[in-house]
Amino acid sequence: MKVSVITVCYNRKATIGQSIKSVLDQDYPDVEYIIVDGNSSDGTKDIIKSYSDKITKYISESDNGMYDAINKGLGMATGDIVGLMHSDDVFYDTTVISKIVEVFKNNPNTDAIYGNGIYVTNDDEQKIVRNRIGGEYDYKRLKSGWLPLHPTVYIKKTIIDKYGNYNLNFKIASDTEFLLRYLFKYKISIIYLNTYIVKMRMGGLSTNYKRVLEVLKEDYNIYKFHQISGIKVVFQKKILALIQYVKK
Numbered sequence: 001m002k003v004s005v006i007t008v009c010y011n012r013k014a015t016i017g018q019s020i021k022s023v024l025d026q027d028y029p030d031v032e033y034i035i036v037d038g039n040s041s042d043g044t045k046d047i048i049k050s051y052s053d054k055i056t057k058y059i060s061e062s063d064n065g066m067y068d069a070i071n072k073g074l075g076m077a078t079g080d081i082v083g084l085m086h087s088d089d090v091f092y093d094t095t096v097i098s099k100i101v102e103v104f105k106n107n108p109n110t111d112a113i114y115g116n117g118i119y120v121t122n123d124d125e126q127k128i129v130r131n132r133i134g135g136e137y138d139y140k141r142l143k144s145g146w147l148p149l150h151p152t153v154y155i156k157k158t159i160i161d162k163y164g165n166y167n168l169n170f171k172i173a174s175d176t177e178f179l180l181r182y183l184f185k186y187k188i189s190i191i192y193l194n195t196y197i198v199k200m201r202m203g204g205l206s207t208n209y210k211r212v213l214e215v216l217k218e219d220y221n222i223y224k225f226h227q228i229s230g231i232k233v234v235f236q237k238k239i240l241a242l243i244q245y246v247k248k
Helices: 016-024 046-050 068-077 094-106 138-143 157-163 174-187 205-209 211-226 232-248
Strands: 002-008 029-035 058-060 081-084 088-092 112-121 124-132 155-157 190-203
Touching: 002 016, 002 068, 016 029, 016 046, 016 088, 016 190, 029 068, 029 155, 058 068, 081 094, 081 157, 088 232, 094 112, 094 190, 138 174, 155 157, 155 174, 157 174, 174 211, 205 232
Parallel strands: 002 029, 002 081, 029 058, 112 190
Antiparallel strands: 081 155, 088 190, 112 124, 112 155
16 A cells, blocks of 8 residues: 655745655665655755655645645556655654555545644654544544644545646635535545544744634635635634644
8 A cells, every 4th residue: 555645845944854855764674755846946846856865756836825736746646545644743753654545444444544643843853732533433523623734644546636736716725625625525435543643843922823813714705615614613723723722
């Protein structure tokens, strides 16, 4: 069972090396590693090229944003299972992909899996800011603002081929639309793997707040697009996120 891991990046010199190493250090032997760079100018490409003998596929060219780059990666992927490793993130440990594959092998009819993740500060991977426990899947929770943490989701390639790539009409939160389309509209089968998948870096709160209104607006439009009460569910989604900070 081949696993395709896709990393997209643009000017991530400070973190891309750790993300790459995290993928290459996985103990599972059949990993197709794909990197899509947006024509970085800060030295990112030099770091990527230093691992060129271990990276399966790599392109560097201008794109129309992160989700366009992810779609390019999906077009290059040939694995049975596909997941993302963002250029600021790392796997929780070296056994993550092995655990994911084991779940798929033990549950051949499942379409996808998801797990847990932690957010850490930019300068200290050991300082946890937010603890994201996925919890058992329940379709009804989707209408309450719950979604699995995007970088913990691994999906069969045949399902992606069937239900499509990321919607480029949404520039900030297309991952929300992607997950809602698969889970709410098409009701794919998904299993919760109760283990940590990723460590995700996050900037200071002031940096995140700069785009909060844009994210809220796009979230509202996405839920409305899927005929779910936008204002109510976006409010509930933010409350869920706040609880994760309080209970970290």
